[in-house]
Amino acid sequence: MRYTFKPDDCMVITIPLGSIRSIREGQLMPEKFTCIFKDAYKVFLKGRPKELGAAQLSIGAFVICIGILLALEYDGHHLVYTLPCALYIASGILSFAAGKSPFMPVVKLSFIFNVISLFWSIAAIVICSVMSQGPYGRNDISKSHMFVGLKVVICVLCGLELILALVLIYWESKAICRPHFNTLPLITIKQDV
Incomplete structure (x- = not known):
């Protein structure tokens, strides 16, 4: 099967997850994460x-x-x-x-x-x-x-x-x-x- 979409590194989203060992209720996903966008205008x-x-x-x-x-x-x-x-x-x-x-x-x-x-x-x-x-x-x-x-x-x-x-x-x-x-x-x- 051929993929229609593929990543091209124009937008890189990095989501740091918390440690599974030190997890509390609802704390696995962080509130803030980084998104680097290589904008064509820039x-x-x-x-x-x-x-x-x-x-x-x-x-x-x-x-x-x-x-x-x-x-x-x-x-x-x-x-x-x-x-x-x-x-x-x-x-x-x-x-x-x-x-x-x-x-x-x-x-x-x-x-x-x-x-x-x-x-x-x-x-x-x-x-x-x-x-x-x-x-x-x-x-x-x-x-x-x-x-x-x-x-x-x-x-x-x-x-x-x-x-x-x-x-x-x-x-x-x-x-x-x-x-x-x-x-x-x-x-x-x-x-x-």
Whole structure:
């Protein structure tokens, strides 16, 4: 016969029994015993979601500020790849909130936003490097260098966001995606001698 449930050491309950020799009426089972639960949310907290969320938030704000600077100084079409970086701000807020409280729907929402942020950071790097700067004469060489420098900063920040999103996706998947749902706790009964 095949067992449907098996213990997986996610929850270990240890019940110390009293000695059978020194037993009194109703004293075999103790009033208190230990239960160690390897919670998936506690594993997620090892990834430092509050710190990574704050980093995501600041990267998103910084990219938007640089994008507005590019739009004011050079051309408004650079807002196409910088304004959607507000998604990084939303991801950062959700990651911070997920690290602050063990409310699983917030962790799941943060996971979804981090997956979207991962794909947007790849798209933003590609769009940023493909978009041209426009015609500048020989007198505008410093303006051209400034433009290229700002675009490089945006690409580096989007690359950092890509790394942060990957790290957060890894730790959030440990909290959300569980390998087994048909598991029982491992119960250990210890008898005093």
